[in-house]
Amino acid sequence: MAKKITFHDHKPKTLSLQDAVIEGFSGRYKSIPPKFFYDARGSALFAAICEQPEYYPPNIEQTMLTRLAGEIAELTGTGRVVFEPGAGAATKIRLLLDALKPVAYVPMDISCEFLKQAAAELVDEFPWLPVHAACVDFTHSLPIPETVPAGPRLAFFPGSSIGNFSPREACEFLTLVGDKIGRDGMLLIGVDTKKDPGILHAAYNDAAGITAAFNLNLLRRMRNEVGVECEPENFAHRAFYNRELGRIEMHLVSRCRQTLRLNGYRFELGAGETVHTENSYKYAPEEFLAQASRAGLRQVRHWVGERGLFALYLLAPA
Template sequence: MGKRITFHDHKPKTLSLQQAVIEGFSKERKSIPPKFFYDERGSALFAAICDQPEYYPPDVEQAMLTRLAQEIADLTGTGRVIFEPGAGSTAKIRLLLEALRPLAYVPMDISCEFLKQAAADLVDEFPWLPVHATCVDFTHSLPIPETAPPGRRLAFFPGSSIGNFSPQAACEFLTLVHQQIGPDGLLLIGVDTKKDPDILHAAYNDAAGVTAAFNLNLLHRIRNETDVECNPENFDHQAFYNPEQGRIEMHLVSRCRQTLRLNGYRFELAEGETVHTENSYKYTPQEFLAQASRAGLREVRHWVAEQDLFALYLLAGA
């Protein structure tokens, strides 16, 4: 790949998909962790979700990043080592690179092949930028590879992905980021806001059905990679806003009574029973800054988009 790019494969020593299916389907309320959405096809479908007109976060956040790039750079300075958990297509970091002029960039993602291609594309576009792509389950660890240079760090976590964590897990993740950036480090994070439930509902139930395909792709992955006897056509996509919890919930709904089998296990699903696949928590600025404070991070600056659609926060290690 050339001397400007390195690739590091940290095989996740965490729950395998097969273990997740067995554990998740054995619960009274069945569930699968959302990190398993992101095989190669799932990553591509998520990128397609970001192009849907109803899914406002990418457009709003990208407009904010474009408008605020120089202001952010004035606050962070240049020459930092940027690492991005869940980097995906690396579309958003592109909006900041010229202003931030990092010493190196470390994209992290669980989908290895997708990450390799995204990193290669980035180096083609920014030949001056050393890239150290790291395949890892970032929900458990944030390893900065030894090939990356030392220097002040900036964690970049756009896209409101923090909402996929429970509040307790979000605090634990922010604590992990705090430990990795150190006392002179910074975190730039995108967080979705509480707003009109109709806007939220439309965002997760797009007319083109891309989010539905993304959710249902999890069943195709389970069937292909674990040999579960299941028919994805026996499930529907469901997403709704839970105001008491302050979150969007995504589920797979069984369209009929059915039995799934895996390695001697039998999982019975009634008609209408759901498999909970994802949460997306929404935060007011006050709620999120309190969460960050619990993780030992302090506010440098935050920005809120028009109509309170989305927020960006620049936080520092205490």
């Protein structure tokens, strides 16, 4: 069977790491967007995080998708156009393809070369599947390629990535997805749940120190790629559950008073001052369904995994 693959580069405009450093370190509260975690070393470290016994989401979600594939397909029907924002290596969609039998699959990712490789590997494994890969920044737009056939759509957003958005941003993203799927569309989304803070603390502070290395790798990128004068050894990893806001926060903590320099800019950090690198919001079912409702989506069904640690939601336009 002939392989079917097309590639669409929408040339997403992204904030450069240099601009992110200047912007993020110039304010009273310093921060760097989490998308800058993912250089080659950062991506490898995140893959290692997913193998740590404390980090529960990947295994639980993959177990749920494998077990529920038939039930999900009964609810969605087969023959849909499936698109996946932030598809990465397209690992999890593989668990559903035989059951869903989509007429086309649209992986979306901001890393064009990585996307091309992932799409090529996918069509090697599923030569019957037309793949229309789209290089986009899905946080701003979700352009469906014109080559994609008509038909009902299913958006697939696994991995609890919705938690990296603030609640306002999450509502805006869900609204955008709702617009793209149309009246007969559906959304299958993974969402991390609220749980014992001890479990969350362990997940983001693994005993092997992989998450700490992942967080600190941002400083090495800043030094090696942009030329920021800094010593990564002068920072420590901190991750904690903010119960009031319902989110895990990750920070880089300055161990001492220090000055970072970049192209004439000077950034002063006091001992104990932090650089905020990531949020990961957690949702109880009623909280997430209320969020979905505000975005014009209703529940078709939802499933909760082992010990209530993770949830999958199938949504449709209200």
